[in-house]
Amino acid sequence: MRPYILAETNWKTVKETNYSVAVLPWGATEAHNYHLPYATDIIESECIAAESARIAWEQGAKVIVLPAIPFGVNTGQADIKLDININPSTQLILLTDIVETLSRQGIYKLVILNSHGGNDFKPILRELGLKFPKMYISLCNWFQNSENKHFFDEVGDHAGEMETSLMMHLRPQWVLPLSEAGDGAEKKHKITEFTQGWMWAERQWSKVTADTGIGNPKRATAEKGERYFKYITEKIGNVLVQIEKLDVENPYA
Template sequence: MRHWILEETNYGYIKENPIEVALLPTGATEPHNLHMPYGTDNFQVIEMASRACEAAYQQGAKVVMLPNLPYGTETNMMEFPFAMNLNPSTILQIFKDLIQSLEKSGIKKLLILNGHGGNGFKPAIRELSAQTNIQLFLCDWMKGLLKEKRSELFEKPGDHADEVETSLGLAFFSNFIAHDSETGKLTADEGSMAAHRFDAVEKGYITISRPWHKLTTNSGAGNPHAASAEKGEKLMQFFVDEISSFLVQLANSDIDETFPFE
Protein backbone atom coordinates (compact mmCIF):
# COMPACT_ATOMS: atom_id res chain seq x y z
CA MET A 1 0.00 0.00 0.00
CA ARG A 2 1.28 3.44 -0.95
CA HIS A 3 0.51 5.46 2.19
CA TRP A 4 1.84 8.65 0.58
CA ILE A 5 -1.16 8.66 -1.80
CA LEU A 6 -4.41 9.68 -0.08
CA GLU A 7 -6.64 7.75 -2.48
CA GLU A 8 -4.82 4.52 -1.63
CA THR A 9 -4.29 4.83 2.12
CA ASN A 10 -6.94 4.56 4.85
CA TYR A 11 -8.19 6.28 7.98
CA GLY A 12 -6.46 3.70 10.16
CA TYR A 13 -3.08 4.85 8.85
CA ILE A 14 -3.95 8.56 8.86
CA LYS A 15 -5.27 8.34 12.43
CA GLU A 16 -1.94 6.99 13.68
CA ASN A 17 0.33 9.02 11.38
CA PRO A 18 -0.44 12.76 11.33
CA ILE A 19 0.50 14.42 8.03
CA GLU A 20 2.81 17.44 7.94
CA VAL A 21 2.59 18.33 4.23
CA ALA A 22 -0.12 17.83 1.63
CA LEU A 23 0.69 18.01 -2.06
CA LEU A 24 -2.05 18.93 -4.54
CA PRO A 25 -1.25 18.14 -8.20
CA THR A 26 -3.17 20.10 -10.82
CA GLY A 27 -3.35 19.27 -14.50
CA ALA A 28 -5.66 19.87 -17.45
CA THR A 29 -7.76 18.14 -20.08
CA GLU A 30 -6.90 19.53 -23.50
CA PRO A 31 -5.58 18.54 -26.96
CA HIS A 32 -1.83 18.00 -27.35
CA ASN A 33 -1.08 18.10 -31.08
CA LEU A 34 -2.21 14.99 -32.99
CA HIS A 35 -0.15 12.42 -31.12
CA MET A 36 -0.50 12.98 -27.36
CA PRO A 37 -3.52 12.20 -25.15
CA TYR A 38 -5.91 14.78 -23.76
CA GLY A 39 -4.79 13.74 -20.30
CA THR A 40 -1.11 14.53 -20.90
CA ASP A 41 -0.84 17.20 -18.21
CA ASN A 42 -2.57 14.92 -15.71
CA PHE A 43 -0.41 11.89 -16.47
CA GLN A 44 2.75 13.98 -16.17
CA VAL A 45 1.94 15.74 -12.92
CA ILE A 46 0.56 12.63 -11.19
CA GLU A 47 3.73 10.71 -12.09
CA MET A 48 5.87 13.56 -10.82
CA ALA A 49 3.88 14.08 -7.61
CA SER A 50 3.59 10.42 -6.67
CA ARG A 51 7.30 9.76 -7.24
CA ALA A 52 8.31 12.88 -5.29
CA CYS A 53 6.02 12.00 -2.38
CA GLU A 54 7.32 8.44 -2.36
CA ALA A 55 10.93 9.64 -2.25
CA ALA A 56 10.11 12.07 0.57
CA TYR A 57 8.15 9.39 2.46
CA GLN A 58 11.09 7.00 2.21
CA GLN A 59 13.20 9.69 3.89
CA GLY A 60 10.79 9.93 6.79
CA ALA A 61 8.73 12.93 5.68
CA LYS A 62 5.06 12.84 6.68
CA VAL A 63 3.61 13.77 3.30
CA VAL A 64 0.52 12.83 1.33
CA MET A 65 -0.47 13.38 -2.29
CA LEU A 66 -4.05 14.55 -2.75
CA PRO A 67 -6.11 13.51 -5.80
CA ASN A 68 -5.21 15.44 -8.93
CA LEU A 69 -7.39 18.31 -10.15
CA PRO A 70 -7.81 17.22 -13.82
CA TYR A 71 -9.13 20.50 -15.26
CA GLY A 72 -7.44 23.86 -15.74
CA THR A 73 -7.90 27.23 -17.41
CA GLU A 74 -8.44 26.79 -21.17
CA THR A 75 -9.99 30.10 -22.21
CA ASN A 76 -7.42 30.59 -24.97
CA MET A 77 -7.77 27.02 -26.35
CA MET A 78 -11.52 26.58 -26.44
CA GLU A 79 -11.74 26.69 -30.24
CA PHE A 80 -10.31 23.16 -30.07
CA PRO A 81 -12.84 20.47 -29.05
CA PHE A 82 -12.79 19.15 -25.50
CA ALA A 83 -10.48 21.78 -24.07
CA MET A 84 -12.24 21.53 -20.72
CA ASN A 85 -12.16 24.93 -19.03
CA LEU A 86 -12.32 26.06 -15.42
CA ASN A 87 -12.11 29.82 -15.11
CA PRO A 88 -9.53 31.23 -12.67
CA SER A 89 -12.35 32.39 -10.40
CA THR A 90 -13.73 28.84 -10.30
CA ILE A 91 -10.33 27.37 -9.48
CA LEU A 92 -9.91 29.94 -6.72
CA GLN A 93 -13.16 28.76 -5.15
CA ILE A 94 -12.12 25.11 -5.48
CA PHE A 95 -8.86 25.92 -3.73
CA LYS A 96 -10.76 27.73 -0.96
CA ASP A 97 -12.98 24.72 -0.34
CA LEU A 98 -10.10 22.24 -0.40
CA ILE A 99 -8.00 24.38 1.93
CA GLN A 100 -10.91 24.56 4.37
CA SER A 101 -11.04 20.75 4.32
CA LEU A 102 -7.29 20.53 4.87
CA GLU A 103 -7.50 22.94 7.81
CA LYS A 104 -10.12 20.71 9.45
CA SER A 105 -7.76 17.78 8.86
CA GLY A 106 -4.93 19.50 10.71
CA ILE A 107 -2.73 20.25 7.69
CA LYS A 108 -0.39 23.20 8.20
CA LYS A 109 1.58 23.13 4.90
CA LEU A 110 0.36 22.70 1.32
CA LEU A 111 2.35 22.48 -1.90
CA ILE A 112 0.40 22.97 -5.13
CA LEU A 113 2.24 21.26 -7.99
CA ASN A 114 0.95 22.81 -11.20
CA GLY A 115 1.22 20.73 -14.35
CA HIS A 116 -0.60 23.03 -16.80
CA GLY A 117 0.99 26.05 -18.44
CA GLY A 118 -2.37 27.82 -18.79
CA ASN A 119 -2.88 27.99 -15.02
CA GLY A 120 -1.74 31.20 -13.37
CA PHE A 121 -2.02 30.44 -9.67
CA LYS A 122 0.17 33.15 -8.12
CA PRO A 123 -2.70 35.65 -7.61
CA ALA A 124 -4.78 32.88 -6.00
CA ILE A 125 -1.92 32.01 -3.65
CA ARG A 126 -1.62 35.66 -2.63
CA GLU A 127 -5.33 35.95 -1.94
CA LEU A 128 -5.65 32.66 -0.10
CA SER A 129 -2.55 33.19 2.03
CA ALA A 130 -4.38 36.05 3.75
CA GLN A 131 -7.38 33.81 4.50
CA THR A 132 -5.83 30.65 5.92
CA ASN A 133 -3.32 29.53 8.53
CA ILE A 134 -2.01 26.89 6.12
CA GLN A 135 1.37 27.80 4.67
CA LEU A 136 0.93 27.75 0.88
CA PHE A 137 3.63 26.92 -1.65
CA LEU A 138 3.47 26.69 -5.45
CA CYS A 139 5.64 24.83 -7.95
CA ASP A 140 5.14 25.43 -11.69
CA TRP A 141 7.39 22.73 -13.10
CA MET A 142 7.32 24.00 -16.68
CA LYS A 143 8.16 27.58 -15.67
CA GLY A 144 10.68 26.99 -12.90
CA LEU A 145 12.34 23.60 -12.72
CA LEU A 146 12.33 23.03 -16.48
CA LYS A 147 14.49 26.08 -17.16
CA GLU A 148 17.49 24.33 -15.62
CA LYS A 149 17.29 21.39 -18.04
CA ARG A 150 15.81 22.76 -21.29
CA SER A 151 19.05 23.44 -23.13
CA GLU A 152 20.91 20.52 -21.54
CA LEU A 153 18.48 17.76 -22.55
CA PHE A 154 16.47 19.05 -25.50
CA GLU A 155 17.20 20.15 -29.05
CA LYS A 156 14.05 22.12 -29.80
CA PRO A 157 11.98 22.70 -26.67
CA GLY A 158 8.68 24.49 -27.26
CA ASP A 159 5.55 25.30 -25.29
CA HIS A 160 3.01 22.50 -25.71
CA ALA A 161 3.11 18.87 -26.89
CA ASP A 162 6.71 19.61 -27.82
CA GLU A 163 9.93 17.64 -27.47
CA VAL A 164 9.77 18.02 -23.67
CA GLU A 165 6.22 16.78 -23.11
CA THR A 166 6.54 14.10 -25.78
CA SER A 167 9.70 12.78 -24.11
CA LEU A 168 7.84 12.51 -20.80
CA GLY A 169 5.00 10.76 -22.63
CA LEU A 170 7.32 8.26 -24.30
CA ALA A 171 8.90 7.51 -20.93
CA PHE A 172 5.80 7.21 -18.73
CA PHE A 173 2.65 6.72 -20.84
CA SER A 174 3.96 5.53 -24.20
CA ASN A 175 0.86 3.40 -24.81
CA PHE A 176 -1.06 6.65 -25.33
CA ILE A 177 1.41 8.23 -27.80
CA ALA A 178 0.27 7.80 -31.42
CA HIS A 179 2.69 6.60 -34.10
CA ASP A 180 2.22 6.05 -37.82
CA SER A 181 1.63 2.34 -38.38
CA GLU A 182 3.90 2.24 -41.44
CA THR A 183 6.78 4.56 -40.61
CA GLY A 184 6.75 4.33 -36.82
CA LYS A 185 7.06 8.11 -36.60
CA LEU A 186 4.92 10.30 -34.38
CA THR A 187 1.62 11.29 -35.97
CA ALA A 188 2.30 14.88 -34.91
CA ASP A 189 2.76 17.91 -37.12
CA GLU A 190 5.87 20.07 -36.70
CA GLY A 191 4.33 22.21 -33.97
CA SER A 192 4.95 25.44 -35.85
CA MET A 193 3.76 28.68 -34.27
CA ALA A 194 2.64 31.93 -35.89
CA ALA A 195 4.96 34.90 -35.43
CA HIS A 196 3.73 37.76 -33.27
CA ARG A 197 2.78 40.94 -35.07
CA PHE A 198 4.23 43.06 -32.28
CA ASP A 199 7.95 43.02 -31.45
CA ALA A 200 7.23 43.83 -27.81
CA VAL A 201 5.17 40.65 -27.45
CA GLU A 202 7.86 38.60 -29.21
CA LYS A 203 10.49 39.99 -26.82
CA GLY A 204 8.33 39.14 -23.82
CA TYR A 205 7.88 42.45 -22.03
CA ILE A 206 4.29 42.74 -23.28
CA THR A 207 2.11 39.69 -22.68
CA ILE A 208 -1.23 38.54 -24.05
CA SER A 209 -3.51 35.54 -23.71
CA ARG A 210 -2.56 33.77 -26.94
CA PRO A 211 -5.53 32.46 -29.00
CA TRP A 212 -4.22 28.92 -29.52
CA HIS A 213 -6.18 28.24 -32.73
CA LYS A 214 -4.44 31.22 -34.35
CA LEU A 215 -1.02 30.44 -32.88
CA THR A 216 -0.90 26.74 -33.86
CA THR A 217 -2.24 24.31 -36.46
CA ASN A 218 -3.30 21.33 -34.35
CA SER A 219 -2.64 22.76 -30.86
CA GLY A 220 1.02 21.68 -30.76
CA ALA A 221 3.57 24.43 -30.05
CA GLY A 222 7.10 23.16 -30.61
CA ASN A 223 8.53 20.34 -32.71
CA PRO A 224 8.17 16.99 -30.89
CA HIS A 225 10.04 14.74 -33.32
CA ALA A 226 13.39 14.71 -31.49
CA ALA A 227 11.74 13.39 -28.32
CA SER A 228 12.93 10.21 -26.63
CA ALA A 229 12.02 8.17 -23.57
CA GLU A 230 15.57 8.56 -22.28
CA LYS A 231 15.23 12.34 -22.21
CA GLY A 232 11.90 12.02 -20.40
CA GLU A 233 13.35 9.69 -17.78
CA LYS A 234 16.27 12.02 -17.08
CA LEU A 235 13.97 15.02 -16.79
CA MET A 236 11.57 13.22 -14.46
CA GLN A 237 14.38 12.09 -12.17
CA PHE A 238 15.60 15.68 -11.91
CA PHE A 239 12.08 16.87 -11.04
CA VAL A 240 11.60 14.13 -8.45
CA ASP A 241 14.94 14.82 -6.78
CA GLU A 242 14.26 18.55 -6.50
CA ILE A 243 10.64 18.32 -5.35
CA SER A 244 11.21 15.50 -2.87
CA SER A 245 14.13 17.37 -1.34
CA PHE A 246 11.88 20.38 -0.79
CA LEU A 247 9.12 18.21 0.68
CA VAL A 248 11.51 16.70 3.22
CA GLN A 249 12.81 20.13 4.20
CA LEU A 250 9.28 21.52 4.45
CA ALA A 251 7.98 18.60 6.51
CA ASN A 252 10.85 18.95 8.98
CA SER A 253 10.55 22.73 9.33
CA ASP A 254 8.76 24.15 12.36
CA ILE A 255 6.25 26.93 11.79
CA ASP A 256 7.61 29.63 14.08
CA GLU A 257 7.29 33.41 14.08
CA THR A 258 9.83 33.86 11.24
CA PHE A 259 8.60 31.00 9.00
CA PRO A 260 9.34 30.65 6.07
CA PHE A 261 12.44 32.77 6.64
CA GLU A 262 15.48 32.14 8.83
Protein backbone atom coordinates in the same frame (compact mmCIF):
# COMPACT_ATOMS: atom_id res chain seq x y z
CA MET B 1 -0.79 0.58 -1.27
CA ARG B 2 1.40 3.65 -1.10
CA PRO B 3 0.65 5.42 2.20
CA TYR B 4 1.62 8.80 0.73
CA ILE B 5 -1.07 8.58 -2.01
CA LEU B 6 -4.48 9.44 -0.56
CA ALA B 7 -6.45 7.71 -3.33
CA GLU B 8 -4.71 4.39 -2.55
CA THR B 9 -4.61 4.46 1.22
CA ASN B 10 -7.35 3.84 3.77
CA TRP B 11 -8.88 5.25 6.93
CA LYS B 12 -6.87 2.90 9.13
CA THR B 13 -3.59 4.29 7.79
CA VAL B 14 -4.76 7.90 7.55
CA LYS B 15 -6.10 7.85 11.12
CA GLU B 16 -2.73 6.76 12.48
CA THR B 17 -0.54 9.10 10.39
CA ASN B 18 0.25 12.72 11.22
CA TYR B 19 0.64 14.18 7.74
CA SER B 20 2.34 17.56 7.61
CA VAL B 21 2.53 18.42 3.89
CA ALA B 22 -0.22 17.95 1.31
CA VAL B 23 0.57 17.91 -2.40
CA LEU B 24 -2.18 18.78 -4.87
CA PRO B 25 -1.46 17.77 -8.49
CA TRP B 26 -3.28 20.05 -10.92
CA GLY B 27 -3.48 19.41 -14.64
CA ALA B 28 -5.78 20.14 -17.57
CA THR B 29 -7.82 18.28 -20.16
CA GLU B 30 -6.77 19.52 -23.58
CA ALA B 31 -5.39 18.57 -26.97
CA HIS B 32 -1.63 17.97 -27.12
CA ASN B 33 -0.72 17.99 -30.81
CA TYR B 34 -1.91 14.92 -32.71
CA HIS B 35 0.17 12.33 -30.89
CA LEU B 36 -0.33 12.89 -27.15
CA PRO B 37 -3.48 12.20 -25.09
CA TYR B 38 -5.79 14.84 -23.68
CA ALA B 39 -4.77 13.71 -20.18
CA THR B 40 -1.07 14.55 -20.67
CA ASP B 41 -1.00 17.29 -18.02
CA ILE B 42 -2.93 15.12 -15.57
CA ILE B 43 -0.57 12.17 -16.01
CA GLU B 44 2.49 14.37 -15.61
CA SER B 45 1.18 15.99 -12.44
CA GLU B 46 0.09 12.67 -10.90
CA CYS B 47 3.31 10.82 -11.71
CA ILE B 48 5.67 13.62 -10.72
CA ALA B 49 3.77 14.20 -7.48
CA ALA B 50 3.73 10.49 -6.60
CA GLU B 51 7.42 9.88 -7.24
CA SER B 52 8.46 13.11 -5.52
CA ALA B 53 6.36 12.14 -2.50
CA ARG B 54 7.93 8.67 -2.43
CA ILE B 55 11.40 10.23 -2.31
CA ALA B 56 10.34 12.58 0.48
CA TRP B 57 8.51 9.82 2.40
CA GLU B 58 11.59 7.60 2.38
CA GLN B 59 13.48 10.48 4.00
CA GLY B 60 10.89 10.60 6.78
CA ALA B 61 8.66 13.40 5.51
CA LYS B 62 4.97 12.82 6.20
CA VAL B 63 3.67 13.85 2.78
CA ILE B 64 0.22 13.07 1.38
CA VAL B 65 -0.64 13.43 -2.33
CA LEU B 66 -4.25 14.42 -2.96
CA PRO B 67 -6.18 13.26 -6.05
CA ALA B 68 -5.32 15.33 -9.11
CA ILE B 69 -7.58 18.10 -10.38
CA PRO B 70 -8.14 17.18 -14.06
CA PHE B 71 -9.40 20.54 -15.41
CA GLY B 72 -7.54 23.79 -15.89
CA VAL B 73 -7.93 27.28 -17.30
CA ASN B 74 -8.34 26.89 -21.07
CA THR B 75 -10.01 30.19 -21.92
CA GLY B 76 -7.73 30.70 -24.92
CA GLN B 77 -8.74 27.34 -26.37
CA ALA B 78 -12.51 27.71 -26.34
CA ASP B 79 -12.80 26.59 -29.96
CA ILE B 80 -10.60 23.47 -29.58
CA LYS B 81 -12.99 20.54 -29.36
CA LEU B 82 -13.30 19.05 -25.85
CA ASP B 83 -10.65 21.26 -24.29
CA ILE B 84 -12.39 21.58 -20.92
CA ASN B 85 -12.18 25.03 -19.36
CA ILE B 86 -12.69 26.07 -15.76
CA ASN B 87 -12.39 29.77 -15.03
CA PRO B 88 -9.89 31.23 -12.54
CA SER B 89 -12.83 32.14 -10.31
CA THR B 90 -13.81 28.45 -10.25
CA GLN B 91 -10.26 27.51 -9.30
CA LEU B 92 -10.44 29.96 -6.41
CA ILE B 93 -13.68 28.42 -5.12
CA LEU B 94 -12.38 24.87 -5.42
CA LEU B 95 -9.01 25.63 -3.87
CA THR B 96 -10.63 27.60 -1.06
CA ASP B 97 -12.66 24.54 -0.02
CA ILE B 98 -9.59 22.29 -0.15
CA VAL B 99 -7.45 24.72 1.85
CA GLU B 100 -10.23 25.17 4.41
CA THR B 101 -10.42 21.40 4.87
CA LEU B 102 -6.66 21.02 5.33
CA SER B 103 -6.49 23.95 7.74
CA ARG B 104 -9.36 22.59 9.83
CA GLN B 105 -7.60 19.23 10.06
CA GLY B 106 -4.22 20.65 11.04
CA ILE B 107 -2.34 20.10 7.79
CA TYR B 108 -0.95 23.57 7.34
CA LYS B 109 1.45 23.11 4.43
CA LEU B 110 0.19 22.70 0.88
CA VAL B 111 2.14 22.41 -2.36
CA ILE B 112 0.26 22.82 -5.64
CA LEU B 113 2.09 20.79 -8.27
CA ASN B 114 0.93 22.44 -11.47
CA SER B 115 1.37 20.92 -14.95
CA HIS B 116 -0.57 23.41 -17.07
CA GLY B 117 0.71 26.78 -18.22
CA GLY B 118 -2.78 28.29 -18.32
CA ASN B 119 -3.18 27.82 -14.55
CA ASP B 120 -2.05 31.08 -12.96
CA PHE B 121 -2.27 30.44 -9.23
CA LYS B 122 -0.30 33.36 -7.82
CA PRO B 123 -3.24 35.81 -7.45
CA ILE B 124 -5.33 33.02 -5.94
CA LEU B 125 -2.64 32.09 -3.42
CA ARG B 126 -2.24 35.72 -2.40
CA GLU B 127 -5.95 35.88 -1.57
CA LEU B 128 -5.97 32.55 0.24
CA GLY B 129 -2.95 33.59 2.28
CA LEU B 130 -5.02 36.36 3.88
CA LYS B 131 -8.03 34.11 4.49
CA PHE B 132 -6.02 31.27 6.02
CA PRO B 133 -3.02 32.79 7.85
CA LYS B 134 -2.00 29.46 9.38
CA MET B 135 -1.56 27.88 5.95
CA TYR B 136 1.77 27.88 4.12
CA ILE B 137 0.80 27.45 0.47
CA SER B 138 3.44 27.11 -2.25
CA LEU B 139 3.39 26.52 -5.98
CA CYS B 140 5.54 24.24 -8.14
CA ASN B 141 5.53 24.87 -11.90
CA TRP B 142 7.94 22.03 -12.60
CA PHE B 143 7.94 22.67 -16.37
CA GLN B 144 9.57 26.08 -15.79
CA ASN B 145 12.66 24.64 -14.13
CA SER B 146 15.73 26.44 -15.46
CA GLU B 147 17.64 23.19 -15.98
CA ASN B 148 15.15 21.75 -18.50
CA LYS B 149 17.24 22.99 -21.41
CA HIS B 150 20.07 20.63 -20.43
CA PHE B 151 17.90 17.55 -21.04
CA PHE B 152 16.35 18.40 -24.40
CA ASP B 153 17.43 19.85 -27.72
CA GLU B 154 14.23 21.94 -27.89
CA VAL B 155 12.15 21.94 -24.71
CA GLY B 156 8.97 23.28 -26.33
CA ASP B 157 6.01 25.01 -24.74
CA HIS B 158 3.20 22.50 -25.26
CA ALA B 159 3.43 18.89 -26.52
CA GLY B 160 7.00 19.51 -27.62
CA GLU B 161 10.12 17.47 -27.04
CA MET B 162 9.97 17.60 -23.23
CA GLU B 163 6.32 16.59 -22.78
CA THR B 164 6.54 13.99 -25.52
CA SER B 165 9.65 12.44 -23.98
CA LEU B 166 7.99 12.32 -20.56
CA MET B 167 4.89 10.66 -21.96
CA MET B 168 6.98 8.16 -23.94
CA HIS B 169 8.48 7.20 -20.59
CA LEU B 170 5.34 7.36 -18.43
CA ARG B 171 2.58 6.14 -20.81
CA PRO B 172 4.17 4.88 -24.04
CA GLN B 173 1.02 2.97 -24.95
CA TRP B 174 -0.87 6.28 -25.21
CA VAL B 175 1.61 8.01 -27.54
CA LEU B 176 1.15 7.77 -31.30
CA PRO B 177 4.21 7.33 -33.54
CA LEU B 178 6.06 10.61 -33.99
CA SER B 179 5.34 10.37 -37.69
CA GLU B 180 1.75 11.25 -36.74
CA ALA B 181 2.75 14.42 -34.86
CA GLY B 182 2.63 17.92 -36.25
CA ASP B 183 5.77 20.05 -36.13
CA GLY B 184 4.42 22.29 -33.35
CA ALA B 185 5.24 25.48 -35.25
CA GLU B 186 4.17 28.66 -33.44
CA LYS B 187 3.12 31.94 -34.99
CA LYS B 188 4.59 34.89 -33.09
CA HIS B 189 2.72 38.06 -32.16
CA LYS B 190 3.11 40.87 -34.71
CA ILE B 191 3.98 43.31 -31.91
CA THR B 192 7.49 42.39 -30.75
CA GLU B 193 6.96 43.58 -27.19
CA PHE B 194 4.39 40.82 -26.64
CA THR B 195 7.12 38.23 -27.22
CA GLN B 196 9.55 39.73 -24.69
CA GLY B 197 7.74 38.77 -21.50
CA TRP B 198 6.88 42.24 -20.20
CA MET B 199 3.68 42.69 -22.19
CA TRP B 200 1.01 40.03 -22.40
CA ALA B 201 -2.20 39.14 -24.17
CA GLU B 202 -3.82 35.72 -24.03
CA ARG B 203 -2.87 33.51 -26.95
CA GLN B 204 -5.76 32.50 -29.18
CA TRP B 205 -4.62 28.94 -29.53
CA SER B 206 -6.13 27.97 -32.88
CA LYS B 207 -4.59 31.10 -34.44
CA VAL B 208 -1.15 30.44 -32.99
CA THR B 209 -0.71 26.77 -33.91
CA ALA B 210 -2.13 24.50 -36.61
CA ASP B 211 -1.80 21.23 -34.64
CA THR B 212 -2.38 22.50 -31.04
CA GLY B 213 1.29 21.89 -30.25
CA ILE B 214 3.96 24.51 -29.62
CA GLY B 215 7.42 23.03 -29.91
CA ASN B 216 8.78 20.32 -32.19
CA PRO B 217 8.41 16.82 -30.67
CA LYS B 218 10.42 14.97 -33.33
CA ARG B 219 13.59 14.50 -31.23
CA ALA B 220 11.72 13.14 -28.23
CA THR B 221 12.77 9.78 -26.78
CA ALA B 222 11.69 7.71 -23.80
CA GLU B 223 15.29 7.77 -22.56
CA LYS B 224 15.27 11.57 -22.38
CA GLY B 225 11.95 11.41 -20.56
CA GLU B 226 13.27 8.89 -18.04
CA ARG B 227 16.38 10.96 -17.28
CA TYR B 228 14.38 14.11 -16.83
CA PHE B 229 11.71 12.42 -14.71
CA LYS B 230 14.39 11.13 -12.35
CA TYR B 231 15.98 14.57 -12.12
CA ILE B 232 12.82 16.61 -11.53
CA THR B 233 11.26 14.20 -9.01
CA GLU B 234 14.46 14.01 -6.96
CA LYS B 235 14.61 17.79 -6.94
CA ILE B 236 10.98 18.21 -5.90
CA GLY B 237 11.19 15.37 -3.40
CA ASN B 238 14.09 17.03 -1.63
CA VAL B 239 12.19 20.34 -1.59
CA LEU B 240 9.21 18.59 0.04
CA VAL B 241 11.51 17.39 2.81
CA GLN B 242 12.72 20.95 3.32
CA ILE B 243 9.17 22.30 3.35
CA GLU B 244 8.19 19.82 6.07
CA LYS B 245 11.10 20.96 8.21
CA LEU B 246 10.58 24.65 7.47
CA ASP B 247 9.69 26.97 10.36
CA VAL B 248 7.07 29.03 8.52
CA GLU B 249 7.28 31.75 11.15
CA ASN B 250 10.94 32.27 10.24
CA PRO B 251 11.42 31.05 6.64
CA TYR B 252 14.08 33.53 5.53
CA ALA B 253 17.83 33.47 6.11
